[in-house]
Amino acid sequence: MINWEEIMKRIYLFLVLIGILIIFVLGGCVSQQQTGNQTPVKQTPGQPSIEQPNVKLSTENYIVDDKEKTLYLFTKDAKGDSKCTDACLNIWPIFYREKISVSSGLNSSDFGTITRTDGNKQTTFKGWPLYYFSSDVKPGDIKGEGVNSIWFIARHDYAVFIADKDNLKFIVDAKGNTLYSFNKDQPDVSNCKGGCLKAWPVFYAGNIVAPSIMNNSDFGVITNSEGSRQTTYKKMPLYYYVNDTARGDTNGHGVNDAWFIVEPAAKGLSTPTQNASSAIKVTSFPQSAHSDTVVTIKWEVTGGTEGEISNTAIIWGYNSAGANISEYPKATMIQTGKTPKEFSAGINIPSSGTLYFRIHAVVDGSDIYSPENQVSIIQQTSSY
Structure with missing residues (x-):
């Protein structure tokens, strides 16, 4: 006998399974259609993340690390090696990064690395070792600026800096090359010409930024006799010396008793000024004279409130002193x-x-x- 009840159950289960299958297939198609309209995100395998600079410029234009801690330069490091050792390092810890990445406004090529005498490595900027200051606590602190007039914040735009070597304090360029003055120059006038300039090339920087103990306004620019622009300091034209072969060299100091390093505290050159109420008039002197004779020079002194002449004399020599009054080596007897x-x-x-x-x-x-006046000397000739 046929069991219709059992047959109907099987037919029912079969239809249920067919319905589930249809729903599954249709759902998959819809899902595929939806995902097919989306643009997949592409990822490049091994793509590096953007490197953050570990040296950058502060808002005040000085150099800081990636945590905004200020970096410093030491004037005694003129030769490029660190003179801050032992206890000094407790106050001025070294700055070192194995790999330098810089922010806008800085050039990575300006940074380097030295190995100190203690074996540690230290990062340099334009050849100057870089340091922190232990008393700088907050980001942006510059408490080390100007300490003892030998520690200064590291600025990327220094045109000149200060070197301190062998008890001499003198002006150098941003990379530690020594600058010189010539005692034959006059205020804002270079008397180094022709072959002289081959031995003493001019120093020129268009925009002067100097350490804080110096005044940027003390620097100027002239055009020399060769048509070259030249930087001056307190009206003294500035030069390099060709025989200085390394930073911090001072081989030109004292050459021919005419060339000297330039101290930050130098008085500079100035044109002699006349007392408004008094004057000197040279009334008589020969334009030329024979050798081995005595030349008589006459002058008149006038003016003054009281008119008291406590000292007058001729100051003279065999070389022009220009505006450098102190360069005349001789003087006649004082008169009053x-x-x-x-x-x-x-x-x-x-x-x-x-x-x-x-x-x-x-x-x-x-x-x-x-x-200044001059007398040409005519060589005496023998009558024999």
């Missing part, structure tokens, strides 16, 4: 009096050359000078 008064003095002429002279007077306690 009250204005107006005429004076005269004699000078023994040497066998050859040119005699350069000024008249100096002190009127009512103020120094006044005449312009």
